[in-house]
Amino acid sequence: MANAQRPLSPHLQVYRWQIQMVTSILHRATGIALAVGTLLVVWGILALASGEAAFAQFKTCIGSPLGLILLLGWSWSLSYHLCNGIRHLVQDVGAGYAIPQFVRSSWLSVIGSVVLTVVIWACVLIHGGAA
Amino acid sequence: MNLRVGTDDVRSRLRHPMKFARGLGSAKQGADHWWVQRITAAALIALGLWFLVTVLSLLHADYASAKAAVAKPWNALLLILFVVTAFWHAVLGLQVVIEDYVHIRWKEVALLVAIKFLAVLGALAGVLAVLRIALGV
Numbered sequence: 001m002a003n004a005q006r007p008l009s010p011h012l013q014v015y016r017w018q019i020q021m022v023t024s025i026l027h028r029a030t031g032i033a034l035a036v037g038t039l040l041v042v043w044g045i046l047a048l049a050s051g052e053a054a055f056a057q058f059k060t061c062i063g064s065p066l067g068l069i070l071l072l073g074w075s076w077s078l079s080y081h082l083c084n085g086i087r088h089l090v091q092d093v094g095a096g097y098a099i100p101q102f103v104r105s106s107w108l109s110v111i112g113s114v115v116l117t118v119v120i121w122a123c124v125l126i127h128g129g130a131a
Numbered sequence: 132m133n134l135r136v137g138t139d140d141v142r143s144r145l146r147h148p149m150k151f152a153r154g155l156g157s158a159k160q161g162a163d164h165w166w167v168q169r170i171t172a173a174a175l176i177a178l179g180l181w182f183l184v185t186v187l188s189l190l191h192a193d194y195a196s197a198k199a200a201v202a203k204p205w206n207a208l209l210l211i212l213f214v215v216t217a218f219w220h221a222v223l224g225l226q227v228v229i230e231d232y233v234h235i236r237w238k239e240v241a242l243l244v245a246i247k248f249l250a251v252l253g254a255l256a257g258v259l260a261v262l263r264i265a266l267g268v
Contacts, residue, residue, distance in 0.1 A: 020175035028228060035246075041182075041214065042257040047202060049260035052194045082179055085172050092169060120183065127190045 019106040030077035037074040080113035149246035170222035178213040207265035218250040
């Protein structure tokens with residue numbers, strides 16, 4: 001139990017930042033964000049089932065500046081969790097554990113997620129703006 | 132599956148405890164959590180990409196056409212699968228985060244129960260809403 005005064009092992013701040021750490025932390029953080037984002041998906045479907053007024057309200061909310069910032073965050077979270085999730089599945093079968101490979105795949109996840117996010121929002125812009 | 136070792140169970144005195152632990156481990160669930168997390172992850176690669184493409188294709192849809200798109204049998208089915216799988220995967224992931232960082236037992240248990248309730252609520256709400264749209268009730 002943490003209530004007991006026990007010595008703590010060296011925590012995050014004693015380590016030099018490296019990409020492998022970043023990808024691991026981001027995977028958790030984006031996972032938590034996406035769990036919340038799934039509730040937004042349900043809100044959207046419920047609004048669609050409830051009627052035109054509810055759906056219009058939903059569209060206004062996600063089309064607002066704050067809504068768009070959240071959507072940008074969620075789209076990147078989804079992109080990142082997807083890329084890094086595939087990386088973890090590959091590692092689960094035992095591949096890519098050598099340190100250079102590990103570092104390279106970490107960068108691939110980060111860069112891939114940014115590319116995917118840019119593609120998503122390019123689609124939005126080409127279609128002439130959001131919502 | 133009752134594999135617990137009773138203290139007065141004669142087998143426990145004659146057999147090594149490892150015999151009972153092997154396969155399921157101390158948490159009595161074996162690799163179930165790990166395995167289901169991977170299966171839902173694999174499913175979500177396909178379902179997530181489908182969801183992204185579908186949402187992007189509906190960017191400028193008005194109410195009627197958005198509803199008609201969700202009502203299509205394949206879309207309704209995949210949307211239900213996406214919502215259920217996403218919540219399932221989310222619970223498994225959040226569970227590990229809570230177990231890792233919440234060290235006060237009652238708070239840990241309360242949070243674990245809360246995310247399960249919320250996930251079932253969210254998944255069921257999503258499924259019912261899709262069914263209502265698809266079946267036109």
